[in-house]
Amino acid sequence: MPNNILVTGVAGFIGRYVARHFSEQGWSVIGIDNSPPENAPLANLAAYHRFQLPDVALSSVLKEQPPDVCIHCAGRASVWLSMSDPAADFYTNTVLTFEILNALRLNAPNCRFIFLSSAAAYGNPESLPITEEQHSAPLSPYGFHKWQCEQLCLEFTKVYDLPTASLRIFSAYGPGLRRQVLWDICQKAITQNFVSLQGTGSESRDFIHALDIAKALVVVANSAPMQGEVYNLASGREIYISELANMVLSALESNVLPQFDTIVPAGTPLNWQADISKLSTLGFTPSVPLERGVKTFAQWCRAELVGV
Numbered sequence: 001m002p003n004n005i006l007v008t009g010v011a012g013f014i015g016r017y018v019a020r021h022f023s024e025q026g027w028s029v030i031g032i033d034n035s036p037p038e039n040a041p042l043a044n045l046a047a048y049h050r051f052q053l054p055d056v057a058l059s060s061v062l063k064e065q066p067p068d069v070c071i072h073c074a075g076r077a078s079v080w081l082s083m084s085d086p087a088a089d090f091y092t093n094t095v096l097t098f099e100i101l102n103a104l105r106l107n108a109p110n111c112r113f114i115f116l117s118s119a120a121a122y123g124n125p126e127s128l129p130i131t132e133e134q135h136s137a138p139l140s141p142y143g144f145h146k147w148q149c150e151q152l153c154l155e156f157t158k159v160y161d162l163p164t165a166s167l168r169i170f171s172a173y174g175p176g177l178r179r180q181v182l183w184d185i186c187q188k189a190i191t192q193n194f195v196s197l198q199g200t201g202s203e204s205r206d207f208i209h210a211l212d213i214a215k216a217l218v219v220v221a222n223s224a225p226m227q228g229e230v231y232n233l234a235s236g237r238e239i240y241i242s243e244l245a246n247m248v249l250s251a252l253e254s255n256v257l258p259q260f261d262t263i264v265p266a267g268t269p270l271n272w273q274a275d276i277s278k279l280s281t282l283g284f285t286p287s288v289p290l291e292r293g294v295k296t297f298a299q300w301c302r303a304e305l306v307g308v
Helices: 013-024 057-064 079-084 086-107 141-160 180-191 210-223 241-251 290-306
Strands: 004-008 028-033 047-050 069-072 112-118 164-169 171-173 207-209 227-233
Touching: 004 013, 013 028, 013 210, 028 057, 057 086, 069 086, 069 210, 079 086, 079 141, 086 112, 086 141, 112 141, 112 210, 141 164, 141 227, 164 210, 171 180, 171 210, 180 241, 180 290, 207 210, 207 290, 210 227, 241 290
Parallel strands: 004 028, 004 069, 028 047, 069 112, 112 164, 164 227, 171 207
Antiparallel strands: none
């Protein structure tokens, strides 16, 4: 069983969950991020390297502390920002992923590389639930760039025998996430007592708690064939945004009624639900029910916003 892991973007939302869970499982975790040490999860790290990827310092880290597994959490994660600044999204996703893959090829060719992709690569799916065999039709630069990164992983596996796998994460959430729809609902309900959301409310998503993302990554790190394959990472449950809003407001014990502006932003898919059977065959089962996860998230938001 491998026991040395390198996590890029370790101070980010998902990176922190990954570092903590792998550390709890007995792995030695090496983290890379550009955040100051006080913002990194140092308690869960055997070593922390602060620099902005890509950087030649990565080669030194790989030589000094060769990882058995590398989980690539770094990169932009905003559809909206990719629409307004596609160049920045391209460089921080596609180009960065190439640079890391190439550094591994040269310095740690046996390292198992796991790329955190996105369901944005699907765009609007042909049917639900979405299987990995469905045609990719991204709607945003972010989705296109994530798909390009998957192709780079496949390239480095097929051409250079670097073991890789990509996980298409659907809608990640959990304490620590200060953006996207769950945070938006909580922030508005708590601070404004009025909740106005984009879209019609009939859009749907498949939410996966960050702790379950970390657990799935352990399964993939240990058991995946690593032939450049893609896995859906989600709960397998579809929920409409109107239903989600009511669930969050109930958890907050709020009487606010959510309003929808009927405007669906460009680049936004309408309905998502994942088929997770491929990942399940490796041994992954989601452990955080949405109702419990939403309740915990709402409590955390209240503490963050009002202190109690």
